[in-house]
Amino acid sequence: MxxxxxxxxxxxxPERGESRDALDQRLIDFLLAAGFIPLPVPNGLFDAGLEHWLAAVSPQALLLSGGNDIGQCLARDLTETRLLDHARSRNLPVLGICRGMQMLGHWAGSELKAVSGHVRTRHRLSGEIVAEVNSYHSQSLASCPQDFEVLARSEDGEIEAIRHLSRLWEGWMWHPERETDFASHDIQRIRQLFGETDSTQTTQGTDVS
Structure with missing residues (x-):
């Protein structure tokens, strides 16, 4: 795996004076269902610390998760920027989910804009990806980042998925881990992006396309 x-x-x-790293356990379940071993990255391992961590665990792919707005937490912004630099230098596949897709765009020089009607709802996608997906974001990419192409748009024309023109990098604005049953198209797509896994691995998925 x-x-x-x-x-x-x-x-x-603040009531405890703590800043905690957090990850939805359903995202762990989604990656395991797709046949991958998730390795949560600590925020705050800047410069040499993060390089030592990456050298020790030797990841074969990178997933930028959702949560937090860009600019809200400097430690996370810096960590994800360095992770993308590492993925570029090692030619690793990358998937950005929701804020993760926004970070891909931000890293590539795009700006974000506020959108309405995209929080706690569902909508249809059109384009290369045709599906009904969940939506939990109040910001969107203002334009397609340089060296990327648009894979899907929402019914109101907002960018919902992007793909790099030469690297195995994609961004999805929906949360595959928040589906009651993981959608088969999400499982299949992340497997294609990160590389085929053990054929004996089983998943539970429902195609919503």
Whole structure:
């Protein structure tokens, strides 16, 4: 099973004086269902610390998770920027989910814009990816990042999925881990992106296309 480095959100607990890294356990379940080993990345391992961590665990792919707005937590922003630099230098496949897709765009020089009607709802996608997906975001890419192409748009024309023109990098604005039963098209797509896994691995998925 391939090892996937997974970035984490930052949750602040001022009543305890704590800043905690956090990851939805359903995202772990989604990666396991697809046949991958998730490796949560600590925030705050800057420069040499993060390089030592990457050298020790040797991830074979990178997933940028959802949660937090860009600019809300400097430690996470810096960590994900360095992870993308590492993925580029090692030619690793990358998937960005929701904020993760926004970070891909931000890293590539795109700006974000506010959108309405995309929080706690579902909508249809059109384009290369045709499916009904969940939606939990209040910001979207203002334009397609340089060296990327648009894979799917929502019914109101917002960018919902992107793909790099030469690298195995994709961004999805929906959360595959938040489906009651993981959608088969999400499982199949992440397997194609990260590389085929053990054929004996089983999944539970429902095609919603």
């Amino acid at each position: 391939k090892r996937v480095a997974v970035s984490q959100r930052v949750d602040l607990h």
